[in-house]
Amino acid sequence: MAYDAETRAQLIAGVRRFVEERLRPIEAEVAEADAVPEWALKEMAALGLYGLSIPQEFGGLGLTMEEECLVGFELGRCSPAFRSAFGTNVGIGSQGLVMFGTDEQKAKYLPGIASGAIVTSFALTEPEAGSDSAAVRTQALRDGDVYVLNGAKRYITNANRAGLFTVMARTDPDVKGGAGVSAFLVPRELKGVSVGKPEKKMGQQGAHICDVHFDDVRVPAENRLGEEGEGFKVAMRVLDRGRLHIASVCCGVAERLIEDCVKYAGERKQFGQALASFQMIQAMLADSRTEAYAARSMVLDAAKRRDAGENVTMHASCAKLYASEMVGRVADRAVQIFGGAGYTADHGVERLYRDVRIFRIYEGTSEIQRLVIAREMMRGGSI
Amino acid sequence: MKVLVPVKRVLDYNLKVRVKADGTGVDLSNLKMSMNPFDEIAVEEAVRMKEGGGGHPAGTATEVVAISIGPEQAQETIRTALAMGADRGILVKAEGEVEPLAVAKLLKAIVDAEQPGLVILGKQAIDDDSNQVGQMLAALLDWPQATFASKIVVAGGKINVTREIDGGLQTLSLETPAIVTTDLRLNEPRYASLPNIMKAKKKPIDAKTPADLGVDVAPRLTVVKVADPPKRQGGAKVKTVQDLVAGLKAAGVI
Ligand SMILES: Cc1cc2nc3c(=O)[nH]c(=O)nc-3n(C[C@H](O)[C@H](O)[C@H](O)COP(=O)(O)OP(=O)(O)OC[C@H]3O[C@@H](n4cnc5c(N)ncnc54)[C@H](O)[C@@H]3O)c2cc1C
Numbered sequence: 346m347a348y349d350a351e352t353r354a355q356l357i358a359g360v361r362r363f364v365e366e367r368l369r370p371i372e373a374e375v376a377e378a379d380a381v382p383e384w385a386l387k388e389m390a391a392l393g394l395y396g397l398s399i400p401q402e403f404g405g406l407g408l409t410m411e412e413e414c415l416v417g418f419e420l421g422r423c424s425p426a427f428r429s430a431f432g433t434n435v436g437i438g439s440q441g442l443v444m445f446g447t448d449e450q451k452a453k454y455l456p457g458i459a460s461g462a463i464v465t466s467f468a469l470t471e472p473e474a475g476s477d478s479a480a481v482r483t484q485a486l487r488d489g490d491v492y493v494l495n496g497a498k499r500y501i502t503n504a505n506r507a508g509l510f511t512v513m514a515r516t517d518p519d520v521k522g523g524a525g526v527s528a529f530l531v532p533r534e535l536k537g538v539s540v541g542k543p544e545k546k547m548g549q550q551g552a553h554i555c556d557v558h559f560d561d562v563r564v565p566a567e568n569r570l571g572e573e574g575e576g577f578k579v580a581m582r583v584l585d586r587g588r589l590h591i592a593s594v595c596c597g598v599a600e601r602l603i604e605d606c607v608k609y610a611g612e613r614k615q616f617g618q619a620l621a622s623f624q625m626i627q628a629m630l631a632d633s634r635t636e637a638y639a640a641r642s643m644v645l646d647a648a649k650r651r652d653a654g655e656n657v658t659m660h661a662s663c664a665k666l667y668a669s670e671m672v673g674r675v676a677d678r679a680v681q682i683f684g685g686a687g688y689t690a691d692h693g694v695e696r697l698y699r700d701v702r703i704f705r706i707y708e709g710t711s712e713i714q715r716l717v718i719a720r721e722m723m724r725g726g727s728i
Numbered sequence: 729m730k731v732l733v734p735v736k737r738v739l740d741y742n743l744k745v746r747v748k749a750d751g752t753g754v755d756l757s758n759l760k761m762s763m764n765p766f767d768e769i770a771v772e773e774a775v776r777m778k779e780g781g782g783g784h785p786a787g788t789a790t791e792v793v794a795i796s797i798g799p800e801q802a803q804e805t806i807r808t809a810l811a812m813g814a815d816r817g818i819l820v821k822a823e824g825e826v827e828p829l830a831v832a833k834l835l836k837a838i839v840d841a842e843q844p845g846l847v848i849l850g851k852q853a854i855d856d857d858s859n860q861v862g863q864m865l866a867a868l869l870d871w872p873q874a875t876f877a878s879k880i881v882v883a884g885g886k887i888n889v890t891r892e893i894d895g896g897l898q899t900l901s902l903e904t905p906a907i908v909t910t911d912l913r914l915n916e917p918r919y920a921s922l923p924n925i926m927k928a929k930k931k932p933i934d935a936k937t938p939a940d941l942g943v944d945v946a947p948r949l950t951v952v953k954v955a956d957p958p959k960r961q962g963g964a965k966v967k968t969v970q971d972l973v974a975g976l977k978a979a980g981v982i
Pocket of ligand 1: 710
């Protein structure tokens with residue numbers, strides 16, 4: 346359900362204030378400790394951030410895509426590691442269930458997902474199936490009332506906190522590619538599920554990814570999401586939404602960096618003048634601003650189209666491709682504008698520079714987005 | 729006990745105030761407005777009295793009513809209070825500056841109609857720092873008042889209020905109905921949760937005008953001039969206490 350303009354404005358203001366006052370002040374500490382403190386996780390849950398995209402009847406806010414993106418712009422104004430803490434519940438970890446779940450599945454899990462009591466993960470990537478995600482090897486073979494799951498997943502966000510995994514596994518070993526894949530809701534407590542140690546990463550310290558292993562895990566057949574063979578479709582639909590969410594966060598980070606740059610360039614003096622008075626600095630600011638504005642416009646357009654019921658596979662890929670590349674350029678210019686202060690840790694610019702690098706890789710690399718866009722164009726569907 | 733909480737829409741506390749070029753006031757055009765922070769503390773205390781928390785058993789307050797006096801947009805400030813947990817709102821629509829005495833008179837008219845057991849106000853608003861409305865309201869109603877509260881305990885039909893004063897703490901015991909104004913350390917206001925922001929839309933807000941309440945809000949005061957504080961001059965470092973004393977003497981301050 347779409348909210349009225351006033352309520353929407355209050356919602357955005359509420360998120361912005363929380364981000365500014367509670368999260369931004371502890372960014373450096375979170376990066377240093379590689380952990381978001383427990384109190385901050387609790388406050389994020391109390392604010393309702395885990396439930397942004399969960400329908401109201403299950404205790405969430407039921408935001409439209411446009412509203413979710415407006416919130417994403419605000420969330421991008423602090424370290425993306427914070428967003429990651431609840432990001433899977435909003436996006437890839439919950440949306441398969443929201444879109445394809447049965448009433449029983451939804452009633453069982455969505456309230457806990459909305460409140461943050463259950464953290465979710467989306468487990469698609471495998472050691473041998475990255476960009477070629479249809480090549481998943483994890484198997485789920487039917488045995489009476491259960492599917493027996495065997496295999497390994499890699500780089501799974503929030504796996505170390507997750508209570509519920511959406512797992513893509515091959516139910517038909519004879520069918521290669523996406524058509525042989527089905528999606529499953531796999532509770533962490535099932536016997537045979539194990540999670541590896543968090544990987545050491547380039548950025549977004551405080552957000553974690555781990556391997557997940559399935560060793561003869563007996564998953565009740567009622568935990569299958571959608572029909573047999575629909576798993577890849579589930580994954581792709583989930584990613585349409587996830588890509589727009591990520592794109593909105595990219596815009597938020599860029600806008601924050603631009604504000605930081607404007608402030609710094611106004612204060613820092615060289616040759617007796619503020620940096621902002623140098624045209625070469627102005628050009629960098631102007632390019633960043635222009636690109637961030639373009640990305641924001643794309644995200645909102647694609648989101649509105651999705652809310653109107655259009656197929657936005659191509660638009661979502663365009664927005665994710667452009668916004669993630671854009672924020673990389675903006676962060677790079679920010680380091681340049683800050684000079685030595687951009688390279689050292691004090692202002693957090695170098696940290697964001699590292700943090701945003703992942704946006705060009707996960708939920709489909711930039712190359713994969715281009716493939717998707719071209720494929721959709723050639724299908725002659727959307728323009 | 730019904731609790732009334734007046735809330736004022738003021739320039740957001742994070743923003744820097746700009747004085748208008750003609751010196752008649754501050755420039756508010758296109759700037760973010762928020763609830764006066766002392767009023768947020770008042771709302772928080774009232775909501776804790778209702779929901780339980782901060783030493784108050786649940787049900788200490790039976791109803792929390794937020795009141796704002798100001799332009800149409802002051803409704804947003806009331807919505808913020810509703811999102812924090814107030815039950816309903818009353819908006820007294822008034823354009824332009826409404827002086828403390830007029831505010832107190834409007835509030836008295838609402839108190840007469842609503843018959844609350846307690847009115848909690850911010851000790852002052854961060855825009856004009858008048859620090860008058862609570863006191864004036866108490867006088868108009870002839871109710872007991874405790875200003876600058878750092879702790880409120882409701883017990884045995886009394887309201888015990890601790891105030892931070894020079895050199896220590898003072899505790900006053902008030903008969904109800906009473907007026908209390910909040911100081912900064914009374915509590916830490918909550919962030920309204922997003923679901924509660926959404927639900928606030930469904931809570932009722934009554935709109936009234938000063939005429940409905942029979943109050944003449946015409947200004948009694950004239951603002952002579954509003955000016956920026958004088959620009960700070962650069963300071964100087966001294967090596968010894970003697971130099972400091974000599975410097976202060978030379979500057980004629982001691
Ligand atoms: C921090 C982080 C969080 C993640 N979270 C999750 C998660 O929660 N769930 C999940 O399932 N996965 C997750 N992933 C995995 C992520 O989605 C993959 O890393 C990503 O899809 C790329 O796959 P890969 O790493 O195997 O790279 P590869 O597929 O090996 O790609 C390597 C390079 O080759 C390029 N390439 C590959 N194929 C082509 C082609 N056909 N044409 C042109 N170029 C090509 C790629 O674009 C890339 O540049 C996460 C990864 C990271 C780092």
